[in-house]
Every structure is written in structure tokens, then in C-alpha cells.
Amino acid sequence: MEIREISVIGGFGKTGEPEAVARLDMRMGDVVSIVGPTGSGKTMLINDIALFADANTPSRRRVLVNGEPAPTIFQEDPSRNPIALITQHTTFLSDLPVREFLRIHARIRRTERQESAVEETLAFANELTGEPIIEQAAMTELSGGQTRALLVADAVVIGNSPIILLDEIENAGIDRLRALKLLKRYRKIFIFVTHDLRITLLSDYRVALLRGAMRAIIPRVEEERRVASRIGRIDEIMVAMRDRLRAGEQLIERELLGDLRQVLDAPSAEVMR
Amino acid sequence: MRAVICAGPPTSGKTTVLRHAAHRLAERGRRIAYLKIDVQYCDEDETFARELGVPARKVYSGDLCPDHCSVLVLGDALAWAGRESAEFLIVETAGLCLRCAPYIEGALGLIVLEATSGMNLPRKIGAMLTLADLAVVTKIDLVSQAEKEVFRANLLDAADIPVIETDALHGINLEPVVRRMEATPELVQPSRLRGSPPMSVCTICAGKKEIGWEHHFGIVRTLDSDLFYRGQ
């Protein structure tokens, strides 16, 4: 089944009030952020999506695929499920060597191109992490960041899931912005639960939650791309300062102000580079 | 009376699954009774009585194999649940013995396995899995997509039964389990044990499948008594 669109029909928030957003349509290729304060129901929303909720969860939301209720096979067999959910707790428990494990997954998932899918997964995971993954290492020996990278790469390449849900990738120990850029090469629906300013601003639109309810869908406007870009430069300044601290140096206020002034003074047209 | 017999290794999530299912059954006005069979300690009966206000009790099998114990006491337990005017008797077994299986004919046999127990677990357990009607895989919130899929593939390799993946802690995807419970037909008595227990020496092991201690000899017990000897 080719997935073109996935929709959430609004239900009720925690206090029982109907959701302000009556319908959320996410089209193939969309990058979406789910934002809101702690406890506002972000995880609940992506769980509803991952479950193809049908008014049978506490929110009473319904999820449609191409405008119709999802086929039951999606729920009945994980390898037929088009959604890969990577939560804050998801991890690998197998102590098989990395390559062997990926081969087993590729074998049950695909009939063809098994070996090249394994190669592509490893290559993609290595692009996401700082430290390359040792293929002979056991899955359980991978670092936190390597594990996240491989979870994402496996879902994207071997799993070939058209819809990827990621809960708080910024805490994953991988370079979140690089990950976002690399992921955008694949045409999928990406849904990020995030507290991160830049991930939010690099998404096509964001869904704001409050007290368990979808409050608004906010498109990312052109001006916000410039905001994101300036914030990125401030980020770079902070990273550079942290590196200098790590190198045992002392920080100089005048230099910081000079760097910040450059960000402030850059004309809007130039800020996008 | 309808009966649900639930087995599975220790800490696999049996209670968590049954609690959520019982909640939903109760919400639909179903009257249930709960029995836990364990070796020497358990407190699930108290949880069920407190949280759901349903008749609940436990049996310690002590020196008996808990699945043997279940064969002996289940006849009495069905009668007890009947007296409590329950429509469902839900039995949670100890599930320690991988060679035994406590399922009986006409009841829903449910095995609960945790996805975190290693991808090869389905290959290691015998009758407890192969004689079940439905496998519920818990703790999928903790494992990767890949391991979920491999676990299922190995499970289906070992047993030809439907599989339902759940995050039982958060009550996710338990609806199909509840539907299956509701679709269980009335138990036709007298009921019999489904499979042959492993070779040993007692009447149950020797292949006598009748449910109820009255049908067995040697060291037996009733729901309420201690072990006693019953000779022929």
C-alpha cells in the first residue's frame, strides 16, 4: 500500500475538552515537530499515531491513512507496519554482532538486496555518529549515540518505513541537525517530538500541545528560517566557547560581544547563506 | 463460565496484561473472578481484589509442579467462580516449567512473553507456547523495531498461533486480547487438559487428563486443602 497522507482526527484533551485542532493532515515528505510543555501529551500523540488509534485510547483520537481507517494488518504484523517509533527507551538487547543482527533483520524484511541494505544501514549509521560502529561488536556494546544512530538507520533503510516517529532525538547523543539533514534525503513523513528550538524551526510545521490537546498547527514562515539561521550562529559561538573551555583556555567577554555583534549586524538577505 | 488460562515465564507481564484486560472487561459489565497459582509467594490476588473489587484468590503449589497443581485445583476453582456468579475465570499460572502447559480444552490459552527476553526465547519453550491459542508479546516499548520483527518471526517459526505485540505497562494494543477473551465460548464441562505433560510418575504425567483431584491418585490436593495421599 502506498502511503500518501496520514491524518489525526482530533479527540479530547486531558480535561475532557475537544481538541482545538479538529484534523491534522501530514503528507509524504513532510517534516513535522510536536511541541509543548512537559506533560502536555506529546508522547501520547505519537503513540496514538503509532497505534493507528481508533477512538480507543484515552484521547479518543482517530488516525487515518490516505483518508481511510488503517488496514488491520498494520497492527497485526510489525513488519507490515509502515510506522517506526523510536522512543526515549527503545534500545537493542541482542548480543549478536552488529552485522549479523542486521542480516537477520534484512532477511525477514526483504526478499532482495539484503546485503546492500545492510551496507547502506551501516554507512548511514556511521554518518550519524561521531565514532564509527565496529561491525564485529555486539549490539549491546554500542554506545548510547551509536545505538540511536543504528536504530534510526535500521528503521529508515532495512525497515524502509515510510513514517518515522522520533521522541526527543536531541537527547540521543547524535548530532541532531546533521541527522535531520541526512534524513531529509529520504522521502518520508518525519515526526519529531522535540524541545529543541532548531529542530522545530527546521520542520515544515509544528503541532503545539497543551493539557493533552492539539492546540494549533503552526506553519514555519520564511522569517523563521532567518531566525533559525541566526540562532544557529549563536549556537556555533557557544560551541566554540565550550571547546575553548575544554582546551583549558580562559574566555574573553570582548570577544563574545564581537561575535554576537556580527550575528546581530548581518543583513537579513545574507543570514541564510 | 468462560475460562482464560494464562501462562508465561516469571516477570513476563502476565499480571500487567490481565489487569488491563480485566479492567476493560469490567468496564463492559463483565463479571470476572481471578485465581493466581504460584509456588510460594504472590500477591496478585490482593491487587485484583483492591483495584477491581473482583473475587480473587491464590493457591501455593509448594512442592508440586505448579502446572500439576493447576490440574488438581481447576475443577474446584471453576465451581468457586460459578458460586461468585462470575462469567469469566481468569487464571494466572506460575509458568516455571517449560515442559508443562496448563491450558485446558475449551478455555482460552494465553501465553505472555516479554520481547526483552532475547530473540531466541520462542525456540526454547515447548508446550507452554505450542499449545496456546494466542501469544501476547509485552515490553515492545523497550526493544528496537528490528528485534520486534525478529522475535515475531522466531515465534511464528515455533508455533502457528496469532501474536499480539503490546506495551502492557501503558495498556497499549491490549484491545485485541480483550476481544479474543470475549470471543471465548462457554466452557463445556468436564474439561480436559490439552496436552500430555512430560514423562514422570504421577497420574497426570501418566496421561490422565481429567480435571479435578477426584480423578487423580498419589499426592493430590483440593483448592482449599493441604497435600494429601489418595490411594486406589
Ligand SMILES: Nc1nc2c(ncn2[C@@H]2O[C@H](COP(=O)(O)OP(=O)(O)OP(=O)(O)O)[C@@H](O)[C@H]2O)c(=O)[nH]1
Ligand atoms: N516497559 C514495560 N514494562 C512492562 C510491560 N509489561 C510488564 N511490565 C513490567 O514488568 C514487570 C513484571 O510484570 P508482571 O505483570 O508482574 O509479570 P508477571 O508475569 O505477572 O510476573 P510473575 O507473576 O511474578 O511471574 C512489572 O514491573 C511490570 O510493570 C511492558 O509492556 N512494558
Ligand SMILES: Nc1ncnc2c1ncn2[C@@H]1O[C@H](COP(=O)(O)OP(=O)(O)OP(=O)(O)O)[C@@H](O)[C@H]1O
Ligand atoms: N488527550 C489525553 N487524554 C488523556 N490523557 C492524556 C492525554 N494526553 C496526555 N495524557 C496523559 O498525560 C500524561 C503526560 O503525557 P505525555 O507523556 O504524552 O507528555 P509529554 O508531552 O510527552 O511529556 P514530556 O515532555 O515530559 O515527555 C500521560 O500520563 C498521558 O497518558
Ligand SMILES: [Mg+2]
Ligand atoms: Mg514525552
Ligand SMILES: [Mg+2]
Ligand atoms: Mg504475576
Ligand SMILES: [Zn+2]
Ligand atoms: Zn512441570
Ligand SMILES: [Zn+2]
Ligand atoms: Zn506429574
